[in-house]
Amino acid sequence: MILVTCAAGKTGKAIVSALVASGQTVRAMVRSVSSGVAVRALGVSEAVQGDLADPQDVARAVNGVDAVYYIAPNMDPNERLNGENVIAACQSADVLRLVFHSVLHTQIEALPHHWERHFVEQSILNSKLPYTILQVGSYMQNILSAWGKMVETGVHRMAYDTNAPMSLVDLDDVAEAAVKVLADPGFVNGMFEIAGPVISLNEKAAILSKVLGKEIVAEKEALDDFLDHGRALGFSDFTLATMAKMFPYYDEHGLVGSDKALRWILGRPPTDFESFARRTANVLS
Ligand SMILES: NC(=O)c1ccc[n+]([C@@H]2O[C@H](COP(=O)([O-])OP(=O)(O)OC[C@H]3O[C@@H](n4cnc5c(N)ncnc54)[C@H](OP(=O)(O)O)[C@@H]3O)[C@@H](O)[C@H]2O)c1
Numbered sequence: 210m211i212l213v214t215c216a217a218g219k220t221g222k223a224i225v226s227a228l229v230a231s232g233q234t235v236r237a238m239v240r241s242v243s244s245g246v247a248v249r250a251l252g253v254s255e256a257v258q259g260d261l262a263d264p265q266d267v268a269r270a271v272n273g274v275d276a277v278y279y280i281a282p283n284m285d286p287n288e289r290l291n292g293e294n295v296i297a298a299c300q301s302a303d304v305l306r307l308v309f310h311s312v313l314h315t316q317i318e319a320l321p322h323h324w325e326r327h328f329v330e331q332s333i334l335n336s337k338l339p340y341t342i343l344q345v346g347s348y349m350q351n352i353l354s355a356w357g358k359m360v361e362t363g364v365h366r367m368a369y370d371t372n373a374p375m376s377l378v379d380l381d382d383v384a385e386a387a388v389k390v391l392a393d394p395g396f397v398n399g400m401f402e403i404a405g406p407v408i409s410l411n412e413k414a415a416i417l418s419k420v421l422g423k424e425i426v427a428e429k430e431a432l433d434d435f436l437d438h439g440r441a442l443g444f445s446d447f448t449l450a451t452m453a454k455m456f457p458y459y460d461e462h463g464l465v466g467s468d469k470a471l472r473w474i475l476g477r478p479p480t481d482f483e484s485f486a487r488r489t490a491n492v493l494s
Pocket of ligand 1: 216311
């Protein structure tokens with residue numbers, strides 16, 4: 210049995226669905242009751258409710274599984290504590306594999322949510338556990354929450370430079386890779402970048418114009434406007450402070466990795482943004 214943490218989130222649902230489709234038995238760890246209902250609908254065998262910051266909750270979730278696919282909460286002040294709890298529980302339960310769904314470039318101190326994860330990665334390396342670390346780039350699917358508004362207004366708006374290069378990866382490719390990594394002991398003691406092709410907001414807008422048959426332009430949203438909007442939506446102070454550092458970093462550097470490891474794991478080229486956009490437009494229109 211494989212435990213997937215944060216199973217009801219954007220990432221968790223994709224990983225759980227791919228594991229269930231591949232015939233694996235999955236236990237899902239979720240935080241809220243409603244998330245338990247959501248993951249049961251995906252076909253998990255068990256759903257365990259708990260908080261990753263609570264060592265007893267984590268130990269209960271890990272007990273009796275063969276492998277753990279550790280997805281951490283997004284931009285969480287307890288990043289290191291959550292990680293230590295997962296590592297300790299895996300050690301006590303003698304799990305055969307811990308796969309950590311990390312992020313690209315955890316060495317970058319200017320990105321606090323990446324940098325904190327660097328310490329979790331260090332603890333995993335020192336844990337003597339059979340581990341695999343996947344350093345995953347930004348998802349193409351991040352556009353979906355604003356897809357309707359983009360189609361309506363003709364503006365693809367993000368809070369960073371429209372020419373900044375980003376290695377965007379299709380979350381479906383990530384899930385396919387995760388299934389392969391979990392099934393193959395050859396990935397033990399390995400750290401792999403899971404990144405897609407490089408693209409800017411301007412290049413995305415040009416592709417979206419072609420796919421949707423109407424002009425889409427890329428626009429940089431002023432950081433203060435973005436943060437005001439996030440505050441109104443209820444983003445935590447920690448999340449807002451993290452994003453206030455993330456977007457200026459993207460302005461200057463983007464976030465670019467290599468797609469070579471993903472290409473090798475999948476045995477095919479990773480999905481490009483145009484294929485993703487066509488698939489999405491077919492589903493949403
Ligand atoms: N988005 C990207 O482009 C991207 C790219 C690479 C890597 N990642 C990584 O993927 C991970 C997940 O991101 P996401 O966008 O999928 O997140 P998400 O959709 O916000 O989902 C996060 C899930 O975490 C659960 N959760 C939050 N705090 C928890 C806690 N203390 N204990 C237990 N469960 C908790 C929530 O459960 P409830 O629903 O029950 O509250 C929620 O379902 C993050 O670590 C992120 O860095 C994301």
